Amino acid sequence: MLKKKIIEALDAVSSKRTIKYAVYLIAIVLFFGLILLPPILGIAINWGAIKVVLDDASLKNRALSAITNSFTIALFVSAIDLIAGIPMAWLIARKKSRWLSILDTLSDIPFIVPTAVLGYSLLLFWNGPEGISMLFSGPLISEGWLLVILLHFTFSFPVVVRVIVGALLDYKREFENASRTLGAPPFTASRTVTFPIIKPSLIAAFILAFSRSLSETGATFIVAGTFFENGPVFLQNMKNAYLGVNNTIYYGATVFASFILIAVSVSIFIIIRAVGPRFKLPVRRIWPSFERKLSYSKAESSRNTVTLAIFLVIVLAPSLFVALPAFRAAFTSTLNESLQRVGIWGDYWQGLVLSYTLAAIVTVLNIIIGLPMAIAIARRKFGSSQSAILDILVNIPLVVPSIALGFSLGIFWKQTFAFIPDLLLLIFAHLTITYPYFVRSMSAAVERISMDMEEASRTLGAKPLGVFRTIVLPLTKYSILSGAILVFTRSVSETGATTAVTTTLRTVPVVLVNWIRPPLGQQPATLLQIGLGSGFLILFSFIILLALRLIVKGRGRY
Amino acid sequence: MPDVVIENVTKRFGKLVAVDGVSLHVRDKEYFALLGPSGCGKTTLLRLIAGLIQPDEGKIYIGNRLVNNVPPEDRDVGFVFQTFALFPHMNAWNNVTYGPRVKGFDMKKAGTIGHEVLEMVRLNERLDAFPNELSGGMMQRIAVARALAAGAKLLLLDEPLGQLDAKVRNDLRYEIRRMAKDLGLTAIHVTHDQAEAMAISDRIAVMKKGRIKQVGTPSELYMAPGNVFVANFIGESNFLEGYVANEGDKEMTIELRGGIQFGVTHDEARKGERVVLAIRPETFLVEKGTEKNKNSIAGVVERVTFEGTNIRYEIRLENQDLIVVVKPSMTGEWFSVEDKVTVSFPPEKAHVFEYPTTGLKEEIAVE
Numbered sequence: 001m002l003k004k005k006i007i008e009a010l011d012a013v014s015s016k017r018t019i020k021y022a023v024y025l026i027a028i029v030l031f032f033g034l035i036l037l038p039p040i041l042g043i044a045i046n047w048g049a050i051k052v053v054l055d056d057a058s059l060k061n062r063a064l065s066a067i068t069n070s071f072t073i074a075l076f077v078s079a080i081d082l083i084a085g086i087p088m089a090w091l092i093a094r095k096k097s098r099w100l101s102i103l104d105t106l107s108d109i110p111f112i113v114p115t116a117v118l119g120y121s122l123l124l125f126w127n128g129p130e131g132i133s134m135l136f137s138g139p140l141i142s143e144g145w146l147l148v149i150l151l152h153f154t155f156s157f158p159v160v161v162r163v164i165v166g167a168l169l170d171y172k173r174e175f176e177n178a179s180r181t182l183g184a185p186p187f188t189a190s191r192t193v194t195f196p197i198i199k200p201s202l203i204a205a206f207i208l209a210f211s212r213s214l215s216e217t218g219a220t221f222i223v224a225g226t227f228f229e230n231g232p233v234f235l236q237n238m239k240n241a242y243l244g245v246n247n248t249i250y251y252g253a254t255v256f257a258s259f260i261l262i263a264v265s266v267s268i269f270i271i272i273r274a275v276g277p278r279f280k281l282p283v284r285r286i287w288p289s290f291e292r293k294l295s296y297s298k299a300e301s302s303r304n305t306v307t308l309a310i311f312l313v314i315v316l317a318p319s320l321f322v323a324l325p326a327f328r329a330a331f332t333s334t335l336n337e338s339l340q341r342v343g344i345w346g347d348y349w350q351g352l353v354l355s356y357t358l359a360a361i362v363t364v365l366n367i368i369i370g371l372p373m374a375i376a377i378a379r380r381k382f383g384s385s386q387s388a389i390l391d392i393l394v395n396i397p398l399v400v401p402s403i404a405l406g407f408s409l410g411i412f413w414k415q416t417f418a419f420i421p422d423l424l425l426l427i428f429a430h431l432t433i434t435y436p437y438f439v440r441s442m443s444a445a446v447e448r449i450s451m452d453m454e455e456a457s458r459t460l461g462a463k464p465l466g467v468f469r470t471i472v473l474p475l476t477k478y479s480i481l482s483g484a485i486l487v488f489t490r491s492v493s494e495t496g497a498t499t500a501v502t503t504t505l506r507t508v509p510v511v512l513v514n515w516i517r518p519p520l521g522q523q524p525a526t527l528l529q530i531g532l533g534s535g536f537l538i539l540f541s542f543i544i545l546l547a548l549r550l551i552v553k554g555r556g557r558y
Numbered sequence: 559m560p561d562v563v564i565e566n567v568t569k570r571f572g573k574l575v576a577v578d579g580v581s582l583h584v585r586d587k588e589y590f591a592l593l594g595p596s597g598c599g600k601t602t603l604l605r606l607i608a609g610l611i612q613p614d615e616g617k618i619y620i621g622n623r624l625v626n627n628v629p630p631e632d633r634d635v636g637f638v639f640q641t642f643a644l645f646p647h648m649n650a651w652n653n654v655t656y657g658p659r660v661k662g663f664d665m666k667k668a669g670t671i672g673h674e675v676l677e678m679v680r681l682n683e684r685l686d687a688f689p690n691e692l693s694g695g696m697m698q699r700i701a702v703a704r705a706l707a708a709g710a711k712l713l714l715l716d717e718p719l720g721q722l723d724a725k726v727r728n729d730l731r732y733e734i735r736r737m738a739k740d741l742g743l744t745a746i747h748v749t750h751d752q753a754e755a756m757a758i759s760d761r762i763a764v765m766k767k768g769r770i771k772q773v774g775t776p777s778e779l780y781m782a783p784g785n786v787f788v789a790n791f792i793g794e795s796n797f798l799e800g801y802v803a804n805e806g807d808k809e810m811t812i813e814l815r816g817g818i819q820f821g822v823t824h825d826e827a828r829k830g831e832r833v834v835l836a837i838r839p840e841t842f843l844v845e846k847g848t849e850k851n852k853n854s855i856a857g858v859v860e861r862v863t864f865e866g867t868n869i870r871y872e873i874r875l876e877n878q879d880l881i882v883v884v885k886p887s888m889t890g891e892w893f894s895v896e897d898k899v900t901v902s903f904p905p906e907k908a909h910v911f912e913y914p915t916t917g918l919k920e921e922i923a924v925e
Contacts, residue, residue, distance in 0.1 A: 174639050181609075181635055181705075182704065182708045183708055189631075192660070197646060286660050286662070
């Protein structure tokens with residue numbers, strides 16, 4: 001009875017225009033105040049520090065070379081992701097077989113395995129004596145740029161596949177059927193009709209892969225080796241070498257690299273957003289006989305074989321390779337030591353609890369401040385152009401390298417509010433990084449709900465909060481759940497921003513990175529310890545994925 | 559040349575049998591309609607002919623060629639979709655010339671064909687317009703032009719007028735037929751609108767639950783329906799239930815509820831058999847008063863609806879059956895509610911059907 005009265009009272013309040021807009025306004029203020037402005041201001045207030053880099057030609061060149069490596073690898077990997085991801089997505093979305101449903105699930109695995117674990121797994125597979133190198137006289141692939149490319153491909157490939165599969169499933173097959181009845185063989189139909197129509201999704205997939213590649217720190221640091229640096233590895237190396245030793249160089253190098261990384265990635269993002277819609281896929285020119293050959297039997301089966309081979313050999317096997325030492329460790333004393341928190345395991349479990357607590361807090365905060373923002377964007381509450389601008393701004397943290405973001409965010413808060421606890425900083429950093437994932441998926445879900453339904457609800461007497469409670473929420477609850485899981489797993493994976501904002505709090509991926517690449521003076525953990533630590537993390541990630549699949553299964557498109 | 563022969567074709571989607579052992583022959587240059595209620599399998603049958611889906615059983619021939627394993631692009635058909643399926647990223651010109659281009663025609667030839675078909679649909683001045691800049695009627699005409707430009711001799715139309723306003727729909731249906739006839743095409747037109755099918759088709763196949771109930775010209779289906787479903791679905795019929803009371807040489811006597819007897823032209827039914835009489839609303843004769851003749855029954859007017867061309871009367875007969883009678887509004891006598899009338903009909907205008915084993919309601923149901 002009381003609950004009903006409270007709901008009625010809130011419903012009545014929500015119909016007041018000032019209250020309604022205050023909710024959206026608070027969401028926007030929080031977005032600017034907590035997420036968008038702090039990283040920018042962090043760099044701005046330390047702008048003078050870059051003088052030390054500008055005066056030191058070798059440090060400047062080292063930073064620029066690392067940043068160039070970052071963008072080159074990100075562009076290359078995103079392009080390869082699309083080339084390899086399209087046939088894989090096609091296979092999953094279009095072919096009907098029970099095996100393909102398994103393949104669909106398998107393709108998510110690298111996505112949910114925390115990247116630090118993934119990096120170690122790849123290192124073992126490509127470089128370790130028990131991996132594929134067993135077949136050769138020495139390590140098949142040494143630590144360095146090639147392994148970084150393989151790593152970035154491995155973790156961004158599932159994201160690209162997932163986005164394209166979604167686009168293909170949403171796409172109206174009628175267009176393709178029309179093309180076929182007009183005489184186009186399957187290859188021509190998909191090239192001239194399907195892919196130009198789902199081009200926005202291809203661009204989105206490219207941006208996601210590009211930004212993930214630019215952002216990734218922990219795993220890249222594991223596989224990069226001593227001589228290769230990209231932007232995040234450079235920042236990590238600067239921190240390891242100079243923090244507390246020569247803070248002037250540390251700050252100078254970090255502000256310099258962070259500024260360039262942020263400025264260039266935001267520029268590339270804006271260029272892709274602006275030019276992407278005008279970019280014409282090669283449609284007009286058609287080679288009927290050649291494309292016909294590509295459409296059938298031999299060409300199709302060769303394409304599928306190559307696609308599956310790439311997935312199994314380059315993505316799946318290296319991702320899961322860490323399970324071998326984890327499995328071996330389960331039959332040794334390492335398992336007991338881990339469960340009894342002996343030695344380094346105390347840190348590990350503490351890190352694990354911190355990671356999952358942090359992820360849970362960040363997920364809840366995202367729902368609270370992200371949901372009104374998603375609705376404001378989807379329903380253009382502040383006008384069309386303002387919503388379009390907000391939509392672009394929300395995406396910016398996505399394309400900014402997380403270590404640069406974490407660093408600039410950290411120095412802003414610490415220099416503005418010196419008393420701010422590290423845990424709060426960590427929450428702000430993770431919130432900033434995960435916010436775009438939640439708002440993007442939610443605004444897309446809200447946009448899919450026809451306005452007619454909301455208007456019908458209003459004409460039947462529902463107040464704005466009532467409309468949200470009875471229409472928007474039920475129709476988007478599975479998107480909220482999916483978005484929440486996305487935020488949660490991304491937060492658990494995050495390394496770069498975590499190390500940038502705090503040295504006292506260590507989340508589990510940071511612990512693992514330290515085990516594999518310990519700071520000076522510390523011993524690396526054993527293979528079995530790292531394997532088991534990774535194994536636990538994969539196990540928990542699997543449980544989350546399984547829970548998601550079970551909850552969302554068969555619940556309709558919303 | 560492209561007559562279409564379908565032999566015992568079945569298509570299942572899981573447990574649902576969408577097309578159930580259908581056999582059909584569509585003749586060369588014929589304008590043929592597949593007519594039936596939603597979910598009857600007509601679109602599935604059309605997609606089977608186009609090769610967009612494959613039959614589970616049976617054979618499909620187009621122009622004497624077995625096409626079961628021929629992909630859609632090699633069947634030489636033009637398909638017009640209900641949603642038009644105009645490619646949103648191409649303008650009208652690129653949509654229309656898409657077929658010639660994917661078939662490898664040189665640009666000059668593709669251009670000539672494009673202009674010809676756009677001329678035919680009178681949209682040559684909207685070459686640069688994208689689909690979202692065109693009205694529903696224009697999109698429909700571009701969709702037809704695109705199908706024609708591919709040079710197919712078999713035109714398949716899946717509810718091509720379903721998304722248009724009534725007035726535009728009426729105009730365009732004759733235009734499509736005219737184009738098909740002018741170009742000597744065989745056309746198969748799917749619709750759930752019996753008036754549309756009657757207006758444009760040479761012949762119609764009426765479908766229900768995946769099966770063909772009857773094939774015939776529009777007049778055959780209207781004047782001589784083969785079963786109660788067709789009698790109900792094509793036009794409108796009054797159904798009166800009864801028994802065969804007597805069989806004569808030329809006539810038989812049907813006894814309706816309440817012991818009322820009518821003479822109808824001799825049919826297949828035998829004495830004692832349960833039957834249904836189907837009588838069109840316009841065939842009844844209605845007179846004021848209660849003086850009964852042969853084949854007449856008294857009744858009371860319960861409702862009068864003025865429909866413009868016609869007036870529609872609902873009359874409660876003395877045996878409590880309710881019938882609908884339609885009379886031209888400009889001629890004859892008008893009746894009012896509660897008027898006592900006598901209703902009769904010519905014996906040859908009543909169709910006698912065996913009472914359906916599944917029940918009359920189930921047999922005439924459209925869903």
